[in-house]
Amino acid sequence: MNGHGHVIPNADGSKARCGGPGICADCSRELTQFNIDQMDARDTFLAASVAVWREIDRLDAEPEGYHPVRMSVELRQSERAAWERYRDLIGSRP
């Protein structure tokens, strides 16, 4: 968590730290937006994952049963993309 850092001008020309979320309005806004993005990424990943498992259930119920090759490439790709977005947000902070 770096926030935007040393931005408050001191009398001697140096700059003081902004104080980070809870103290600095810009950092607080940045953290809130990050949390919103992370929740959105989580929800999107969950929905994409549920879609994949629904498709697996549907294929399971057919006479041929589930085989990976029968899985929708589009569904797998959208789950992968949703996972990567969520994964990258889990591992980072503003």
Ligand SMILES: [Zn+2]
């Ligand atoms: Zn700040």
